[in-house]
Amino acid sequence: MKLSKITYTVQEATKKLEHYCAYQERCHQEVRQKLTNMNMIPEAIDMIIVHLLEHNFLNxxxxxxxxxxxxxxxxxxxxxxxxxxxxxxxxxxxxxxxxxSEIENEEYIEVFNDLAEKKANSIKETNKFKKRKKLIDFLIYKGWESDLVYEKANELIQ
Incomplete structure (x- = not known):
């Protein structure tokens, strides 16, 4: 049994990718990957990406x-x-x-403080050193700056 590979013309692929980009914002890498998965040749991929950029589907x-x-x-x-x-x-x-730069500093700190306090209250650990470590690991994993994290952890867990 032979599996047939679906092939697309440049027009079909372009239409498909217009819908793909209109559905939600995409980065160039996702679009290129999608076209590669559709078995498009590099020249066609470049043509389609240029079309999507020119028509503001891709930004x-x-x-x-x-x-x-x-x-x-x-x-x-x-x-x-x-x-x-x-x-x-x-x-x-x-x-x-x-x-x-679109994130307001006040909002950034507010979200950080809320998240840290919520997490600190939800950690069931009784040993304060282990509890502080769990809080720090969580906040670092979430991508918050370490100076903020350590300061807050020391403030919340005495």
Missing amino acids: EERFAKAFVSGKFKIKHWGRRRLTYELKKKDVVKVNINQAL
Whole structure:
């Protein structure tokens, strides 16, 4: 039994990718990967990406802003984690910095304090050193700056 590979014309692939990008913001890497998975040749991939950029379906600055906003508001990620995840997606530094600058400092600290206090209250550990370590590990994993984390951990767990 032979599995048939679905092939797409450039027009079909372009239409498919327009929908893919219209559904939610995408980075260049995700679009390139999607086209590669569709067995498109490199020349066609480049043509389609140029088309998506020209028609504003693909905009990495917009993607970075949407990504930062969403992950910060919903998952409560700190700046370090946001930067790391965007770098993994090959987003350029300028767009990363632009997106991070959209987070208000007061809101950033407020979210951090709420998250730290909630987590500190939910840790069942009785040994204060282990409890402090658990809190610190959690906040560092979430991508919050270590100076903020250690200061808050010492303040919350005496």
